[in-house]
Amino acid sequence: MFVLQITxxxxxxxxxxxxxxxxxxxxxxxxxxxxxxxxxxxxxLLVTGDLVQDDPSGYARFRNACRGLEKPVLCIPGNHDDPxxxxxxxxxxPFQHCGTHSIGAWRIVMLDSFAAGDVGGRLGDAELAxxxxxxxxxxxxxxxxxxxxxxxxxxxxxxDIGLRDAAEFWRVVDAHxxxxxxxxxxxxxxxxxxxGSVRLFATPSTGAQFVPASDxxxxxxxxxxxxxxxxxxxxxxxxxxxxxxxxxxxAAAAAG
Numbered sequence: 457m458f459v460l461q462i463t464x465x466x467x468x469x470x471x472x473x474x475x476x477x478x479x480x481x482x483x484x485x486x487x488x489x490x491x492x493x494x495x496x497x498x499x500x501l502l503v504t505g506d507l508v509q510d511d512p513s514g515y516a517r518f519r520n521a522c523r524g525l526e527k528p529v530l531c532i533p534g535n536h537d538d539p540x541x542x543x544x545x546x547x548x549x550p551f552q553h554c555g556t557h558s559i560g561a562w563r564i565v566m567l568d569s570f571a572a573g574d575v576g577g578r579l580g581d582a583e584l585a586x587x588x589x590x591x592x593x594x595x596x597x598x599x600x601x602x603x604x605x606x607x608x609x610x611x612x613x614x615x616d617i618g619l620r621d622a623a624e625f626w627r628v629v630d631a632h633x634x635x636x637x638x639x640x641x642x643x644x645x646x647x648x649x650x651x652g653s654v655r656l657f658a659t660p661s662t663g664a665q666f667v668p669a670s671d672x673x674x675x676x677x678x679x680x681x682x683x684x685x686x687x688x689x690x691x692x693x694x695x696x697x698x699x700x701x702x703x704x705x706x707a708a709a710a711a712g
Contacts, residue, residue, distance in 0.1 A: 457560040459599075460491050461683040463504040463641030464661035466536065467521075469513030476664035476675055480509070483680045483702050484521050487662040490700045491682045498684075499559050500527055504641035504659065505534025505569075505603030512538045515545035525550050530557050533570040534603035534642060535577065535617075556590055561689045562636075563594045567602040569619055576617040577604030577642075584621070584628055591632035597691045599637045600629070605658060607651065609643055612671040618642075629654065637693050639685075645676070646683075646697045655693050659683040 462484070471481040492498070501522075508514030522529055529551045533539040543553045557564045565587060569577030579587070579602070591598055604619040606626065619625060629635050637655040644666040647658035660681035667674040679699050686694040 457562065457687045458495050458498040459500050459502055459559065459564070459685040459687060460495055460498045461502045461504060461639060461657075461659050461685065462487060462491070462662050463659050464506040464534065464644060464663065465503075465518065466506055466509040466661070466663055467514035467517045468509055468511045469517065471517065473509075475509055478663040478680075478702070480663045481517055481521070484518075484662045486702060487680045487682050487700045488521060490698065491684070494698065495684055498527060500557060500564070501525065501529045502564065502601060502639070503529060503531045504601055504639065505532050506536045506641065507531065507534070507542065508537060510536050512541035512545070515542060519545065519551075522550070528552055528557055530564060530566055530601075532566045532601060532603060533568055535570060535575050537570060539568065539570050560687065561596040561691075562687045563590070563596060563598050565590050565594075565598055565600050567600060569602045569604040571620070574620075576620050577602070578620045579625055580621070584624055587625075588628045588631070591628070591634060594632075594634055596634065597636045597687070598632070598634050599639065599685070599687065599693070600635060601639050603640060603642050605640050605643050606638060607649075607656060609645075609647065609658070610669045611643075611666070613673050614643055614666065626651075636691050637685075639683075645678075646681070648695065655695075657683065657685075657695060660697060660699075
């Protein structure tokens, strides 16, 4: 069962707006075209936050980019999102705002780490309790998704704006052996690792990327990307990041 992940489109209400040298609308569309061409039999599209760049009118652009999609589009907010506007604008099928989604032997649990006034994230007591309850009643395998990274990325400035209550998050996860993977956005770079038996995945943006292992903010010269997950019935996860050539006029400026 294939699940496609995109993250951090940072859309504006106008298609010609750029962020960090990238025309985010054109770049998102190029990534979606590449992902759907490669995996036409995908089961769901997972979107892990920062759909817009502090501009709620960007949700209309996101709906337009996803026009014609019939499979579920599973969305969670990031720090640049407006959760209330996001829930309102993406209320109709195929969109789903947070909650859970079952696919084969798997349950995808979408977590809201938005914290008002904070670039970093926090799940909070209510969301952690919901996670604990969802995992307790999940009979199959679980893939957890959030915007903010729950582990250090080895990049000082990014590690300062990660998940504030990561220790509490991991206490819940550690109590449930059916958790197979955790996926996030926010960091604009690729990561594939493990914490015990749990696979860990960070996925690059559909726009500009950040230089990994950099103490200071720096833009990488890597292109836009998406990730695919192959969720096996036995609990194994096969995954890969796919880098996408940006269309003319959407390419990022060189890092510097």
